[in-house]
Each structure stands twice: as structure tokens, then as C-alpha cells.
Amino acid sequence: MALDLTQLPKRDDANVGTMARGLVGSEILRIAAEIRELTAQGRKVCNLTVGDFSPREFPIPASLGQGIANALQAGETNYPPSDGVLDLRQSVQRFYERILGVKYPLEGIVIAGGARPIIYGTYRAVLDAGDTVIYPVPSWNNNHYTHMMGAKEIVVATHPDQGFMPTVEQLAPHLPQARLLCLCSPLNPTGTMISAEALQAICERVVAENRARQSRGQKPLILMYDHIYWTLSFGQAKHVTPVTLVPEVAQYTVFVDGISKAFASTGLRVGWGVGPPSIISRMRDVLGHVGAWAPKPEQVATARVLDDVAGTDEFLKTMRLRVDERLEALYQGIARMREAGLPVRAIAPQGAIYLSVQFDLVGKAGLQSNDAIRKMLLEKASFGVVPFQAFGLKDDTGWFRLSVGAVSMAEIQDALPRLEAAIRATLSAA
Ligand SMILES: Cc1ncc(COP(=O)(O)O)c(C=O)c1O
Structure with a gap:
């Protein structure tokens, strides 16, 4: 007879640490x-x-499903490289060049099991416990990642008349204290997007702040730009990125992205981070130890989908x-x-x-x-x-x-x- 452990207590706070509690x-x-x-x-x-998406209302691309089945059949079942399958990193590089107009080095691209590990990896790679994160509210999950890091937070409440987007005037007084600024556009939960003018002003302030820090030998302020929904914009709204508006901010900017929303593929778990190789390589090491890779068949299939220009469009x-x-x-x-x-x-x-x-x-x-x-x-x-x-x-x-x-x-x-x-x-x- 099996040892019956079904009555183990569901909760015992003494068993876990302060962070988890x-x-x-x-x-x-x-x-x-x-x-x-x-x-x-x-x-x-x-x-x-x-x-999330109901697969009935929003099925994934047929070629993605077929590609995963083919990759499994072909025996793509061992560990992927810790920064992601090379084909996929190359196709993300081309995808960004083709649609966003920015070309990153391959060392600036890391693949993970969805966008969440990319966010976690950014926090982990940039922050020490006790460092300060600044983020607007409403926004998605920054409070939880800040908590997991044991970081301090500065929360900026935004206004419906600004589409719940932060302004440079709201952020600027707090930037000197922060190590990480988290922005997201299009924004979960509001469905609004930051304007080019507002984002440009913020990025210029980040650059100015970092020039001052450099002269004092201090660590820079890093910008995490979560644009997981960037392919979903409507009407006149145009998605903008920090690095195309203010190229100098590229050395401080990490993009959070992946297939979850763009391809209605939340359950497939393929995300990527794009940014300066100095940060991305550390994120790769952090995520490698967590084992937060995207499954290999999904990576192989996603590479093919992104490279199918007409099909993807x-x-x-x-x-x-x-x-x-x-x-x-x-x-x-x-x-x-x-x-x-x-x-x-x-x-x-x-x-x-x-x-x-x-x-x-x-x-x-x-x-x-x-x-x-x-x-x-x-x-x-x-x-x-x-x-x-x-x-x-x-x-x-x-x-x-x-x-x-x-x-x-x-x-x-x-x-x-x-x-x-x-x-x-x-x-x-x-
Ligand atoms: C703004 C934002 N970033 C990241 C994620 C996480 O995406 P993933 O499912 O790829 O981990 C979500 C999911 O809802 C989101 O809304």
C-alpha cells in the first residue's frame, strides 16, 4: 500500500521564507x-x-501548430541552447529589422518560456535587493516582480485623461532614485498606447539622467519596455519604441516581447528579450539556472513562422x-x-x-x-x-x-x- 501523504497541511507559513509568504x-x-x-x-x-484567448475565437497560426508537430517528429526534444535556438534568434532579429526598423546584434536577443521570464530576468539582472523600481499604475504585475526582488518601489498613479500613460513631468522627479523604469505600451490593463511625444520626452530624460550618472561613476537607470502587445494597435494609434525615437537610449533599454499575444499563443510559451548584450547575456545566465527556456519544438516552429513574411503579415x-x-x-x-x-x-x-x-x-x-x-x-x-x-x-x-x-x-x-x-x-x- 502507498504511504498516505494526502493529509499533509495545505498551509504552514513557518515552512516558507518572508518573500514567498x-x-x-x-x-x-x-x-x-x-x-x-x-x-x-x-x-x-x-x-x-x-x-487570454479562447482557441475557438482566436486559433494560433496553422503553420505554427504544424511546425511544432514537425519539429517533434524530427526529434527536436533535447535541451535548447540557453539563449535560445539560433534560427529563432536570427528570425527575431529579422522581424525587428523588418517591422520595427531596428537591427540588434544576435547577442542582444534571448529566448525564454514566454514574456514573464524575460521580465523576471530583467529585474534579476539589473537590480540588487533594496534598489528602486519606478512604474506607473495601473500596470501589470510590476508590484509582484518588485516584491520578489526585495526592491523598493516608486508608484506613479496615472490619469484617465492621459490614457493612463505616465508623463515625463510625473516621472522626472523620481528618476534620480531609480535603477529600473518599467513602461508598457500598448498597456495591460487599459488598452491605451503611449504617444511618440510622451515617450520621446521620457527617453530624453533617461539619457540625461544617465549622462549625469556616468560623470559621477554611478550605475545607470535601465528602461524595461514591455511591448508584448505591439502588433495589436488600432485606428490612428501607432506603436512607437524608445530606441527609434531616441537612439541613445538603446544602451539602457530592454524590450519584453513574444508570441503569446501577437499569435494568440499564450499556452505555447515562447518569449524574447531584446536589448544591450551586456544585460541580455546576464539574463541568459539567470534564466539558464531557472531553466526557463521555451520548449525546443516551439522555438523551431516559431522561427519558421516569423520568417514567413506574407503569412505572418x-x-x-x-x-x-x-x-x-x-x-x-x-x-x-x-x-x-x-x-x-x-x-x-x-x-x-x-x-x-x-x-x-x-x-x-x-x-x-x-x-x-x-x-x-x-x-x-x-x-x-x-x-x-x-x-x-x-x-x-x-x-x-x-x-x-x-x-x-x-x-x-x-x-x-x-x-x-x-x-x-x-x-x-x-x-x-x-
Ligand atoms: C503586459 C504584459 N507583459 C507580459 C505578459 C506575459 O506574457 P507571457 O504569457 O508571454 O508570459 C503579459 C500577460 O498577460 C502582459 O499582459
Whole structure:
């Protein structure tokens, strides 16, 4: 008979260190679990919570799936090189040259098991415990990475009128204290993008700060630019990068990127970091010890997909259209409710798979917090959304993230009247 260990305690804080004890679990996963429960009871929920894709709505490129199967068949099952399969690093190099207009040396490109290890690797390679990270909120997971590093943080709260993007005026007073500045565009959770003017001003300030530090023999301020959603931009919004705007900032900039969002491939786990070889080579060493490589068949297949210029362009165009039509439908629906006098507003979608929506209901009908609004929308309208609190924002401002990767157009069209009815019922009960 097997030794029965099934009763081992689920929790014993004495067993773990301070960092792990203090790490906060994902708020979004908690909400997603609530929705799963409702769905299991037979409720049809318009699930706008997960930053993921439903494979039914957004399948991966057929050539990517086939390429992975072929690579497995061909026996590509041993360790990949710790900085990634050479073919893939070369195809990332060409991809950046072709679409972004920047050519990096191969030593400036490292492959990992998704974008998360690239972020972790950047924090790990740049920071010492006690160093300071500066990042705007709302933003995705910087609070958790800062915590894992034992770093200090300076959090800059942004404003809806600036599309929740930071300005140089907000950041500049804090830059002298920081070792790492984290920016993201298109931004999770807001679906907004930084303008060329705003990013250029910030990058010029980073360069000026680093010139001053160099003359004092101090370590530079590094810029982490997470642009994992850069292929998903809509309308007039144009994705810009620090290094094309201010070439001198390239020596301090690490890009975070990968196939998760661009190719609807969150489960395949292929990401890359691009930046100065002096940082990228250390990230490779850190990630090598963690073993955070992307699986080899996925790497081999991704290289082929990126090099298929016509196929990639076509796929990315279709992704953009399909994400955009969903975001537009939601945006127009919220705009109509606003015109009808309801206390709601949305920011026009610019990029990523998200829409920022304010349900301005705090203090109305007994709703005291964003979480209370979230629960009401879920219960009364089967409308699942995530409050900005899950992205580091402290105040209950009524702002929420709506994510469209896992819903069909029909689900959105069905949900909008339910949403309107629930808001009206709540207001009339007030
Ligand atoms: C802004 C941002 N960066 C990075 C990631 C992580 O991507 P990956 O799934 O490739 O680890 C996400 C995932 O949601 C994200 O929203």
C-alpha cells in the first residue's frame, strides 16, 4: 500500500521564507475561478476577465501548430541552447529589422518560456535587493516582480485623461532614485498606447539622467519596455519604441516581447528579450539556472513562422481586425449608454486586447467599492470584468479592464442589453 501523504497541511507559513509568504496571488485568477463556478452552474457569462484567448475565437497560426508537430517528429526534444535556438534568434532579429526598423546584434536577443521570464530576468539582472523600481499604475504585475526582488518601489498613479500613460513631468522627479523604469505600451490593463511625444520626452530624460550618472561613476537607470502587445494597435494609434525615437537610449533599454499575444499563443510559451548584450547575456545566465527556456519544438516552429513574411503579415492583420471589432462593439455599446445618461464611460481602444471602462457607481445603491460593482455586474448581468485594483491601483474609482480575447461578437452583443438593464436597475434602487 502507498504511504498516505494526502493529509499533509495545505498551509504552514513557518515552512516558507518572508518573500514567498508576502507574495500576493493573482486577483484575476480568483475572479476567473468565481466565473468558472457560475458557468458550471449553467450560467452563460460574458467573460471579459482573462488576458487570454479562447482557441475557438482566436486559433494560433496553422503553420505554427504544424511546425511544432514537425519539429517533434524530427526529434527536436533535447535541451535548447540557453539563449535560445539560433534560427529563432536570427528570425527575431529579422522581424525587428523588418517591422520595427531596428537591427540588434544576435547577442542582444534571448529566448525564454514566454514574456514573464524575460521580465523576471530583467529585474534579476539589473537590480540588487533594496534598489528602486519606478512604474506607473495601473500596470501589470510590476508590484509582484518588485516584491520578489526585495526592491523598493516608486508608484506613479496615472490619469484617465492621459490614457493612463505616465508623463515625463510625473516621472522626472523620481528618476534620480531609480535603477529600473518599467513602461508598457500598448498597456495591460487599459488598452491605451503611449504617444511618440510622451515617450520621446521620457527617453530624453533617461539619457540625461544617465549622462549625469556616468560623470559621477554611478550605475545607470535601465528602461524595461514591455511591448508584448505591439502588433495589436488600432485606428490612428501607432506603436512607437524608445530606441527609434531616441537612439541613445538603446544602451539602457530592454524590450519584453513574444508570441503569446501577437499569435494568440499564450499556452505555447515562447518569449524574447531584446536589448544591450551586456544585460541580455546576464539574463541568459539567470534564466539558464531557472531553466526557463521555451520548449525546443516551439522555438523551431516559431522561427519558421516569423520568417514567413506574407503569412505572418496576413495573420497579424486578421488578429488585429478580429480583436478590434470586439473592442469597438463594446466601446460603442458603452458610448450609447453614456449618451443615454448612464454614469459610464470608456476610453477609445488603441491597442492590446483591452478596453478601459468606468462604471461610475461607487457610493450609489449601496455599492461602496469597485469589487462591489464587479460582483453586481457578474450577478445581475453575467458580465465578468476586472477592477483596476488588480493592477496596482489603490483607489475605488470605478475603472475596470474588459478583455476581449475569450469572447465572440455574439456574446458581446447579447451582453450589452443585460449590462444596461443591470445598471438601470441598480440606479433605480438607489
Ligand atoms: C503586459 C504584459 N507583459 C507580459 C505578459 C506575459 O506574457 P507571457 O504569457 O508571454 O508570459 C503579459 C500577460 O498577460 C502582459 O499582459
